[in-house]
Amino acid sequence: GGVRAGLYSESDQVAILSPDNVDAVLFNSPSAALLEFYASWCGHCVAFSPVWKKLALDIKEWKLAVYLAAIDCADESNRAVCVRFGITGYPSLRFLPAFSSNDSTGEDLRGFSRDVAGLRHLIIDKLESHKHPGPPACPPLEKTSAREIDSYVENSRGQNLALVFEEDDSYVGREVILDLLQYENITVRRVLRSEEELVSRLSVTDFPSVYLYKTHTNFTRLPVLKEARAFYSYALQRLPGVVREGKPRPEVSDFIRNETEEQWRPFNKTRVYMSDLESALHYSLRVELASHLVISGEALIALRGYVSVLDKYFPGRPPVKNALKAVNDWLQKQKVTSINYSDFREALDTTSADSYLPKAVRWMGCQGSKQHYRGYPCAMWTLFHTLTVQALETESKDPQEVLQAMRRYVSSFFGCRPCAVHFKNMAQESMDNVNSLRAAVLWLWSRHNRVNARLAGELSEDPHFPKVQWPPPDLCPACHSLKPGGEHTWLQDEVLAFLRNYYSAQHLLHDFLS
Ligand code: FAD
Known part of the structure; x- marks a missing residue:
């Protein structure tokens, strides 16, 4: 059967901590971590666990920069770990920066939000204020400027550049940046509405909206069903030439079969056969x-x-x-x-x-x-x-x-x-x-x-x-x-x-x- 640790199972995107793996998983890791300390008998923890699972799925693409973990303090074998972190109430959340040493107990996040969006924003805030060195896989999250974009375009050799135009307090741009973290041949940056030069250069009127930017005069708006994170990320991940890191680029020749294989039959991808x-x-x-x-x-x-x-x-x-x-x-x-x-x-x-x-x-x-x-x-x-x-x-x-x-x-x-x-x-x-x-x-x-x-x-x-x-x-x-x-x-x-x-x-x- 599956390894079950109280409220979470190996089918969730949550790293389940135990005395055997806690050092290897948490300390000196190139990613930051958000830890939930809970007790499986605690009603608030039971109520919170679906949120934690949903969040973990929602930010699965961010894992190289930050991941979620959980430990059941009601399990006696975990007591020593929970004591070491000084946990007294459940659920407790701790933010553990990348490259933390094994005497670190992380930052106690009191009064944290109980919904997925609020927690996601909290994570972004923590990544943005991360002390040096941050997680190496975490792309720049700060706003960009016309000057920076111009110098980028000079050096980027045709790599896709997507600009998310948004209000100053919006998190959409940073969310999309992190959603694309594991994709190659694309860079995503956020541009604030207050960055007048870029806003007027592209004649942007909708915030948020996304533009694919090549040069001063060559840019297009990304067509999406709705102006929101999920639709931007979906569209950008599927741009021609954009591939997941470490994955072979799909080749048309993949479909040419050798003699022992069956012929490829073109089919309608929107129907059931x-x-x-x-x-x-x-x-x-x-x-x-x-x-x-x-x-x-x-x-x-x-x-x-x-x-x-x-x-x-x-x-x-x-x-x-x-x-x-x-x-x-x-x-x-x-x-x-x-x-x-x-x-x-x-x-x-x-x-x-x-x-x-x-x-x-x-x-x-x-x-x-x-x-x-x-x-x-x-x-x-x-x-x-x-x-x-x-x-x-x-x-x-x-x-x-x-x-x-x-x-x-x-x-x-x-x-x-x-x-x-x-x-x-x-x-x-x-x-x-x-x-x-x-x-x-x-x-x-x-x-x-x-x-x-x-x-x-x-x-x-x-x-x-x-x-x-x-x-x-x-x-x-x-x-x-x-x-x-x-x-x-x-x-x-x-x-x-x-x-x-x-x-x-x-x-x-x-x-x-x-
Ligand atoms: P599939 O996921 O097999 O989907 C087939 C087709 O169903 C899609 O092409 C699409 O047309 C349609 N479809 C897709 N999503 C939905 C949806 N939400 N609702 C309705 N229709 C949809 N593989 C693992 O590596 N690990 C696992 O733990 C695992 N668990 C599995 C459990 C079950 C019960 C099954 C049947 C398969 C499991 N697999 C698992 C295999 C995996 O889910 C895929 O079936 C396999 O990777 C082939 O993927 P696919 O691209 O053909 O699409």
């Missing part, structure tokens, strides 16, 4: 399950649940639906406590002209630019999103049915074991609270986005399919909005409407079925 859904069926039923020679106990419950929701909700072609029904009927008839995979396989392989299951894998929307990217895990997400939407459209009785089937399948069979651990942690946290079919669709959508946020920039990410918070503004403009303070927010009704259409049976593409 039946071919992916059928390939997920084939792979899970005939490949993944095949490594379980005998299926019993929890695994048998998982298999029954999985096949049962497939029978009910898989929006398949008639012969595929017939076959799923036959397999489900067969499973229901087995009144035993364990079955052999070989018997199950026989049931899968029993076909007729109007009842058969796909016999091969052919990824379409889930094709990766290289063979080891995407494919099956992409298709599993696609499959379960489709099933939650189908359960809603057919007015199923049980809002938990599809999610519980997914939870059990992933736990018993999903070959990516770390994925299973993370999914279990998320399920444990909130899946049981889902009490309507709509909530089930949205639960899976929001957890998938959490996974996307966690994996953005990881090695497993296909450079041609970077992980985004989905659906991005260009796919669903109506899904995105701003709270009064300028924070990004999802309009859940719009998201639900979008998902119901995107994953609907009528909207599926049937090209390239094997």
Whole structure:
């Protein structure tokens, strides 16, 4: 199982401290840290923990400059660490500058804000007033001037330069600067409204707004759906030529396959393909399950649940639906406590002209630019999103049915074991609270986005399919909005409407079925 430390798990973007790692994680680190000392029995700490997790995800891109950590002082083995820091009440926050020595106890942040935006601003204030030397990875956060920009342009050799024009007290510019910290070939600076020379040179009238600046006379406004941090960062991270540090630049030649690989098939990135859904069926039923020679106990419950929701909700072609029904009927008839995979396989392989299951894998929307990217895990997400939407459209009785089937399948069979651990942690946290079919669709959508946020920039990410918070503004403009303070927010009704259409049976593409 996952390492659980009181209120946080390894699935959160929070470094979990213990006596074994505290020295290595905190001291002489090139990043600053914000530490939460809590006690798992303390009600305020429990109430604060979702904020801390949300903040950690929100500023995940800033990690090289500053990261979040937490330690459970109710855990006896941590007592010595909490005593060393002189902690007496919970939750307590300490700011620990980069390169702190191991006798340092950090700065006690009293009366800290209890919301994500307030904490983010606090972190920026701390980074800006950081004593020398600051975190080496932290880009300059201070305002820039016309003179500085002119000298920069002379020396920058065509590197992208984005200027965030904003009011003096706005944090948007600094947030975007930090959001782009791990990206190459782009520099972001903030320009205050009071910097009249630049404001008039570009004839800027909206604050905030972002401009891509090449020279005195060559600049363009960055087009975005809304003038706010999330939209600026999303757009800048996707500018041509901008790549994540340490990641190979995606090449068009990535798609040219050698002879042993399958041909690349161009596809519509905004649609769901039946071919992916059928390939997920084939792979899970005939490949993944095949490594379980005998299926019993929890695994048998998982298999029954999985096949049962497939029978009910898989929006398949008639012969595929017939076959799923036959397999489900067969499973229901087995009144035993364990079955052999070989018997199950026989049931899968029993076909007729109007009842058969796909016999091969052919990824379409889930094709990766290289063979080891995407494919099956992409298709599993696609499959379960489709099933939650189908359960809603057919007015199923049980809002938990599809999610519980997914939870059990992933736990018993999903070959990516770390994925299973993370999914279990998320399920444990909130899946049981889902009490309507709509909530089930949205639960899976929001957890998938959490996974996307966690994996953005990881090695497993296909450079041609970077992980985004989905659906991005260009796919669903109506899904995105701003709270009064300028924070990004999802309009859940719009998201639900979008998902119901995107994953609907009528909207599926049937090209390239094997
Ligand atoms: P995927 O994330 O697989 O998404 C597939 C498609 O779904 C996207 O192309 C998009 O069209 C759509 N989509 C994206 N986001 C959403 C959303 N929020 N709601 C609805 N539709 C959406 N990999 C790890 O490295 N570590 C893990 O811990 C991990 N856990 C996983 C847990 C589960 C249950 C599953 C099924 C997979 C997990 N993976 C994990 C794999 C990882 O999530 C991706 O599936 C894989 O990296 C392939 O990514 P992809 O680019 O094809 O997009």
